[in-house]
Amino acid sequence: MAETERELLRQEAAYAGEGISVRSLEDSIRTERVRQDGRLGELAGMKLRNAEIQAGLAREMSRLKELSEQLGKTRAEPGRLARLLRRLFGGGKQQLEHRSIEELLRAQYEASAVRVKQAAELVDRLEAAKQELYDEVERLNRKIVESATNEETAAATVEKLQRLKAELEARAEAMDPSSAAGRQLQSDLDLARRRLAEHTTKLTLFGTAEERISGLKQNTWKLAEVIGHLQTDVTRYVTAAGEKLDLIAGQIQAIGAAADASLVLLELKQSLESMTESVQQTTRFVAETQAYFRDNVDRMVDDLHVYDSETERVLTETAAMSDAWGEAEVERALSAAIARKAARTPGPEATPRPGSGQAGSGQAASK
Amino acid sequence: MSEGAGPSVPARVLCGEEEAGYVRRVREILAAARLGSHYPDGAKLSSHLGVLAPEVHRGLYSGLEVDLRSGLPTYREWTRAQTDVRVAADQLRQLGARGELERKAGGKRGAIHEKQLAKHDYYAAIAAAQLSPLGEMSVALRRSDPERKRAEFHVVLDKLDASGLFVRYSLDFAQTAEAWARPVVLLQADDAKHTEGFRSLIYQFTSYDAEFTFLRLATMGGLEVERVVKGVVGPLCLPWTKGEAPVRELLGADGFVAMFALDMAAVDVPADRDNDPFADLLREKLTPEARAEYDASRERFGYKVFKDRKFVAPRAVVAGLKGLCEGRGAHNVIYGV
Numbered sequence: 001m002a003e004t005e006r007e008l009l010r011q012e013a014a015y016a017g018e019g020i021s022v023r024s025l026e027d028s029i030r031t032e033r034v035r036q037d038g039r040l041g042e043l044a045g046m047k048l049r050n051a052e053i054q055a056g057l058a059r060e061m062s063r064l065k066e067l068s069e070q071l072g073k074t075r076a077e078p079g080r081l082a083r084l085l086r087r088l089f090g091g092g093k094q095q096l097e098h099r100s101i102e103e104l105l106r107a108q109y110e111a112s113a114v115r116v117k118q119a120a121e122l123v124d125r126l127e128a129a130k131q132e133l134y135d136e137v138e139r140l141n142r143k144i145v146e147s148a149t150n151e152e153t154a155a156a157t158v159e160k161l162q163r164l165k166a167e168l169e170a171r172a173e174a175m176d177p178s179s180a181a182g183r184q185l186q187s188d189l190d191l192a193r194r195r196l197a198e199h200t201t202k203l204t205l206f207g208t209a210e211e212r213i214s215g216l217k218q219n220t221w222k223l224a225e226v227i228g229h230l231q232t233d234v235t236r237y238v239t240a241a242g243e244k245l246d247l248i249a250g251q252i253q254a255i256g257a258a259a260d261a262s263l264v265l266l267e268l269k270q271s272l273e274s275m276t277e278s279v280q281q282t283t284r285f286v287a288e289t290q291a292y293f294r295d296n297v298d299r300m301v302d303d304l305h306v307y308d309s310e311t312e313r314v315l316t317e318t319a320a321m322s323d324a325w326g327e328a329e330v331e332r333a334l335s336a337a338i339a340r341k342a343a344r345t346p347g348p349e350a351t352p353r354p355g356s357g358q359a360g361s362g363q364a365a366s367k
Numbered sequence: 368m369s370e371g372a373g374p375s376v377p378a379r380v381l382c383g384e385e386e387a388g389y390v391r392r393v394r395e396i397l398a399a400a401r402l403g404s405h406y407p408d409g410a411k412l413s414s415h416l417g418v419l420a421p422e423v424h425r426g427l428y429s430g431l432e433v434d435l436r437s438g439l440p441t442y443r444e445w446t447r448a449q450t451d452v453r454v455a456a457d458q459l460r461q462l463g464a465r466g467e468l469e470r471k472a473g474g475k476r477g478a479i480h481e482k483q484l485a486k487h488d489y490y491a492a493i494a495a496a497q498l499s500p501l502g503e504m505s506v507a508l509r510r511s512d513p514e515r516k517r518a519e520f521h522v523v524l525d526k527l528d529a530s531g532l533f534v535r536y537s538l539d540f541a542q543t544a545e546a547w548a549r550p551v552v553l554l555q556a557d558d559a560k561h562t563e564g565f566r567s568l569i570y571q572f573t574s575y576d577a578e579f580t581f582l583r584l585a586t587m588g589g590l591e592v593e594r595v596v597k598g599v600v601g602p603l604c605l606p607w608t609k610g611e612a613p614v615r616e617l618l619g620a621d622g623f624v625a626m627f628a629l630d631m632a633a634v635d636v637p638a639d640r641d642n643d644p645f646a647d648l649l650r651e652k653l654t655p656e657a658r659a660e661y662d663a664s665r666e667r668f669g670y671k672v673f674k675d676r677k678f679v680a681p682r683a684v685v686a687g688l689k690g691l692c693e694g695r696g697a698h699n700v701i702y703g704v
Contacts (some may be wrong), residue, residue: 103570106502113450121458124486127479132471224530249443250376252436253529 154203406598418448437531438603594633636671644695
């Protein structure tokens with residue numbers, strides 16, 4: 001037997017990384033899934049947060065309605081401040097003024113400021129989550145490249161071993177099996193079969209790992225996109241509402257100092273309309289975001305469960321077969337590896353660059 | 368520093384060292400002013416102001432907007448601090464452990480994780496900060512006589528006034544049987560609670576002087592007013608704020624004069640006395656007829672008015688300020704810093 005053939009039988013193929021087995025792949029996939037479940041948990045937390053903001057907004061809308069009614073009453077009584085001064089010197093019993101519009105407006109402003117602040121903080125948390133997902137994609141990509149390289153190495157090794165095995169079988173046929181040389185050849189043949197089974201298992205496992213990790217990566221991208229869309233929409237709301245609130249803060253401070261009652265009421269009306277518009281925008285946004293969560297995230301979670309079942313099936317089959325690879329299984333594993341390689345050949349995977357997936361602003365709104 | 372901000376309130380935005388220096392100075396002024404119980408709580412004001420300091424917010428905000436009329440931060444800024452303190456505990460919970468944020472931020476300056484770490488430190492620093500109320504009323508029962516249906520109350524309203532000044536209105540009055548059907552304060556056992564209407568009434572009067580409020584309450588019926596005190600923090604006159612012209616002339620390039628007015632209308636004040644050189648009297652704006660009615664009301668309800676104002680200023684400005692006050696017939700306390 002040639003030295004290169006002995007080398008092939010002895011050699012532990014030079015695979016990158018920590019090596020692979022059914023168990024380690026299971027553990028690895030499980031770890032990644034736990035990580036992804038954590039991300040989904042975060043997203044569910046944000047969904048809950050969104051629902052809380054929605055409930056708060058409903059209360060604010062109700063208060064705004066009350067405020068609007070108050071203002072309506074006040075506007076029906078022109079010259080209120082002037083009459084107040086007149087009454088001062090008239091003596092006698094007077095009615096208490098109904099609740100100050102300025103006071104109500106301030107209370108509403110301060111409540112809205114809290115709401116906008118919460119939304120602004122949500123934007124930054126979404127940004128942090130998105131960045132972490134991009135880091136995750138980078139890490140998964142490194143694993144995918146490693147698995148693909150190892151798969152190619154395994155395929156090449158399996159092909160070489162297949163050829164060697166066929167050659168050894170042909171030689172064995174022409175030799176006395178009970179002779180020392182015949183026994184040695186039989187031993188080499190057994191070793192070749194063993195190595196072939198080992199590397200075919202690895203070929204399948206690396207192929208499975210590559211596919212599964214690619215799937216995880218796609219889900220990670222989906223999560224990043226969902227978060228990106230949310231972030232775009234919340235940012236738009238925070239910017240618009242923040243600008244309005246700044247305007248209102250200035251108006252509120254000026255309202256109390258204005259000497260002309262009709263001017264006061266006019267400015268109050270403007271502030272109120274601006275505030276109402278801001279809260280309406282928020283309410284609309286929050287409702288649409290909830291719908292987006294329902295349509296996308298919940299479906300994604302369902303998809304992930306299906307995906308889990310598929311992974312489990314492949315790993316179980318691989319584990320069952322790894323001890324007894326027949327010709328047909330080896331051929332099938334090789335064909336599958338070649339098919340995967342062919343599928344990748346047409347061009348690089350269409351993976352969006354970090355940041356480019358966020359262009360879908362308004363996607364939540366359009367759902 | 369840049370001009371602008373809100374469309375309705377003249378304001379100036381301070382940034383960086385100027386912003387930090389401003390907050391430091393106002394806190395020093397508040398400490399030096401020795402504000403008594405008739406003024407807004409100085410410690411709370413100082414704590415509230417501390418939240419706005421750039422070394423506390425760690426650059427999370429671009430600057431501090433100052434109302435040019437009062438020399439104090441605008442309503443928006445006070446609300447910003449109030450909002451942040453209110454959400455701090457919840458945000459800390461959502462941000463998670465500092466160690467984890469620090470790990471994520473490691474070596475990535477300017478990135479989002481660095482910002483989240485700064486936020487964690489900011490919220491941790493302000494979570495327990497005391498706030499000065501921007502509009503809050505409290506009522507305490509002083510004495511109660513159920514048989515005569517008479518109860519005496521002490522009411523305090525703290526408010527950031529429309530003028531941009533912090534105001535504390537302290538009211539002592541008795542609610543008599545006449546007001547029992549339509550009380551301003553609701554009494555259950557020893558628990559006193561103001562009505563919404565009463566709160567709104569006082570809320571609207573913070574821009575007026577104590578005498579106006581005294582008369583307004585005294586003429587409502589069912590109330591025997593003993594005392595109305597209005598304590599005001601501000602304005603703080605700086606070289607770039609809008610203030611009294613003679614005061615601005617004293618300031619030089621880096622001076623300041625902080626004012627703390629006290630305005631009292633009470634039945635136990637022995638004599639009318641005006642020791643406030645910068646008082647803006649409502650009475651002086653009235654027509655002669657209305658003023659006569661005003662004077663008659665003083666006789667009718669038996670109260671006297673006392674006005675005073677104390678100051679905090681750099682030592683170099685004290686002599687000039689003292690001269691200005693004396694020139695207006697007032698002898699005021701001026702704390703030099």
